[in-house]
Amino acid sequence: MSALAVLGGSPVTSNLLQKTSLKSHNDLARTYLLDAFDSGVWDDWPGVESMASAFQQEWADFNGSRFCALLTNGTHTLQVALETLDIGAFDEVIVPGLTWQATASAVCDVNAVPVIVDVDPETLCIDPKAVEAAITPKTRAIIPVHLYHRMADMDALLAIAKKHNLHIIEDTAHVHGSQWRGKSAGTIGTFGSFSFQRSKLMNAGEGGALLMQDEDLYWKVVSQRSCGREFKPGVKVHSGNYRMTSFQAAILRAQLVALRENAEVMDRTSRAFDRAIEAAPGVRPLFRSENLTRQCSYGFVFLYDQNAFDGLPATQFRKALSAELGVTFGTTYEPLNQSPVYYPHTKKRHQLSQEYMQAITPSRWQLPVAEALWRDRVVQALWSILGCPIEKAHLLTDAIGKIYEQRHALLENPK
Ligand SMILES: Cc1ncc(COP(=O)(O)O)c(C=O)c1O
Known part of the structure; x- marks a missing residue:
């Protein structure tokens, strides 16, 4: 097995999305x-x-x-x-x-x-x-x-x-x-x-x-x-x-003409990606309700388990995965209680009363689940990844498996 791409080895693929299945018209x-x-x-x-x-x-x-x-x-x-x-x-x-x-x-x-x-x-x-x-x-x-x-x-x-x-x-x-x-x-x-x-x-x-x-x-x-x-x-x-x-x-x-053609494709690819994640070590798909009968989503997300990777921080995992697949993987928006773009209490127009200003101050809210997801758990790529041909979905499993096998090399090289 080659060394990890992020450490100078060859990637699993140079670009998972070389040929997209999604139409644009x-x-x-x-x-x-x-x-x-x-x-x-x-x-x-x-x-x-x-x-x-x-x-x-x-x-x-x-x-x-x-x-x-x-x-x-x-x-x-x-x-x-x-x-x-x-x-x-x-x-x-x-x-x-x-x-x-x-x-x-x-x-x-x-x-x-x-x-x-x-x-x-x-x-x-x-x-x-x-x-x-x-x-x-x-x-x-x-x-x-x-x-x-x-x-x-x-x-x-x-x-x-x-x-x-x-x-x-x-x-x-x-x-x-x-x-x-x-x-x-x-x-x-x-x-x-x-x-x-x-x-x-x-x-x-x-x-x-x-x-x-x-x-x-x-x-x-x-x-x-x-x-x-x-x-x-x-x-x-x-x-x-x-x-x-x-x-x-x-x-x-x-x-909309494109979406009519892409909707089922995106749903099928999402399901194939979920299966690819299930087959990989130390990660799992999000829960998909059976009531979600068609999914055309802004992103593809799965959950990372830092303990299974012997403490490898999620930021390093995301970087390594991006390098293996030629696609950018990131996390979620910052939770609203610490978002750099949500500070309504600083705006004069909102100074209705002291009580209102306190009520809209973001830091008053406790969001432990959102914070843990954002910091340690979520791995997310934007929707264009759902254009990946289904027969290539296994590359996701391969790339995660490769990072898992070589997690200690990453832990020794925290960049
Ligand atoms: C979840 C969500 N709600 C609302 C908006 C606001 O949409 P817009 O940027 O078109 O104002 C966005 C995107 O920017 C969004 O991601």
């Missing part, structure tokens, strides 16, 4: 972009046919949703969803401690309090038991995030929401096309909030969409994304401008 995107330009309708306006109105309908149909509204990004979608539900000053919204900062900062931006709870160590998603324990008379909503590779336990969360009369806003920024019991992610809660930012499975540079099943909520969102105009008589909500352009929608239309 960039030529179609280019055609749609020119069509949008030539049409002269560059924005998104209710009742006016455009690339935006076409994609809005197609995204609703693909997900089996009654309504879809396109917005500027996946942060504004959360903010608009909260405001549409009349959630605001001093209300409480429960969010997971392991997520991108937007999930919580959107709550602060409507002057509500994000109540940050710990996650399930087997899925990385919000822990329903922690949610139930955090409910108070001020709680109005839960924002589960289907993070990286799995979905939150929607059955448990729906039961809690029903019992306590709460809304669920699914943060679906990571799972375009995933399904829970055959229903699309984003159509199970009151709202589903998508991001089309550049790292996501569907990417228009920037962009967002809300799915919802209630017509009144739809017209409220349409008013809110368009400066509070009254498009349906009697329905308007004071607001600013959160509209997407037709150019973004043109790119997304082509990417």
Whole structure:
């Protein structure tokens, strides 16, 4: 067996992704972009046919949703969803401690309090038991995030929401096309909030969409994304401008064509990768609920056991694995109680009262599970890894086996 690539030996493969199985349809995107330009309708306006109105309908149909509204990004979608539900000053919204900062900062931006709870160590998603324990008379909503590779336990969360009369806003920024019991992610809660930012499975540079099943909520969102105009008589909500352009929608239309073809491929590759991880020493896959009937995820994640590798720190393992496979493996976002991009208590606009400033100070929350996952346990690669041809999945087992065999060489060379 060759020496480890990170120590100068030859890698298991120079690039696991030399030939991706995932489609992108960039030529179609280019055609749609020119069509949008030539049409002269560059924005998104209710009742006016455009690339935006076409994609809005197609995204609703693909997900089996009654309504879809396109917005500027996946942060504004959360903010608009909260405001549409009349959630605001001093209300409480429960969010997971392991997520991108937007999930919580959107709550602060409507002057509500994000109540940050710990996650399930087997899925990385919000822990329903922690949610139930955090409910108070001020709680109005839960924002589960289907993070990286799995979905939150929607059955448990729906039961809690029903019992306590709460809304669920699914943060679906990571799972375009995933399904829970055959229903699309984003159509199970009151709202589903998508991001089309550049790292996501569907990417228009920037962009967002809300799915919802209630017509009144739809017209409220349409008013809110368009400066509070009254498009349906009697329905308007004071607001600013959160509209997407037709150019973004043109790119997304082509990417939806690709997603239709890629969804099953990604699911099959995820399952093959989980099996490859099961066959490797000192690591294990995340728990996959049988209710997660289709998985199209932002990342591929597995769990590392430092003890099994005789104390080899996860950072060294991730580096060694990246070198063996020619793909970057990292960890999760920092937990919100220590995230360098989440510090809402420093902002003048949030100085509603001493009590509010204390309530939104991130360090007040204890998140031991999220912290351990981030620091020691998670090994994560972005979604493009799911383009790896299935017959190459065994290279993951081979690479981890090689690192395991030579773990002492790494322990002696901590770089
Ligand atoms: C889980 C999650 N929620 C929300 C967002 C916000 O989306 P956007 O960047 O489009 O504002 C992102 C991504 O950036 C995200 O990863």
